[in-house]
Amino acid sequence: MKKKSWLLLILPLLLACSSQLRVNSSSEAPRLSEAPKLYVIKVTPNQKYKLEAIFSGYDVEVGERKVPVIQQLTIRSSETGQQVQYSRSDGPSRSDADAYFTDVWSPDDELLALPLDRFHGFCIVRAAEALAAVQKQSCFDTILVRAYTGTAMWHQFEKWDTGQSFIFSAGLSGDQIRLKYDISQERLTALDPNFKFLEGENSKRKLKITAAP
Secondary structure (H helix, E strand, O other): OHHHHHHHHHHHHHHHHHHHHHHHHHOOOOOOOOOOOOEEEEEEEEOOOOEEEEEEEEEEEEOOEEEEEEEEEEEEEOOOOOEEEEOOOOOOOOOOOOOOOOOOEOOOOOEEEEEOOOOOOEEEEEHHHHHHHHHHOOOOEEEEEEEOOOOEOEEEEEEEEEOOEEEEEEEEOOEEEEEEEEOOOOEEEEOOOOOOOEEEEEOOOEEOEEEOO
């Protein structure tokens, strides 16, 4: 009799718990935030070698407006359809809208400039070998600038100057110094004053920075 009374007491509790569990499981679970949609932001062609640099990314909300942020760079042959993806060494960054630049081909279409990461400068690739080089993530040349003390500098690509040289800036805390790198001559020139504390380095050796004439 005692056993039967005990069952009668506990049964309503079990039913109540079971009912509560069913209510929780049937309620809408919090939806996971949808992944931003990747789309092609810009295509930059190389007419000479029939190549395309395809920049894809997402729209990121900044205040009341949306800003396209490039997350991915693909080099594609417009003739064969072969394509390879280039990856920055520090990976994509949705917080850095200028991590990639789109002015990648030299004016004569012979060279391709790519970002390594913000503190390691740039990778230069021969356009004729672009597909193979990007697939191997290898560079024909590299260029970076740092302080003589070894402190790394933040790099920002500006533009190509000629078929064999381009302009970029390097510095810290918004204090940037503009420089020009001549690839064929392996010469690094400062376009702004107060550069004496900086030194350059390409894929072969350290480079002394000279003042612009």
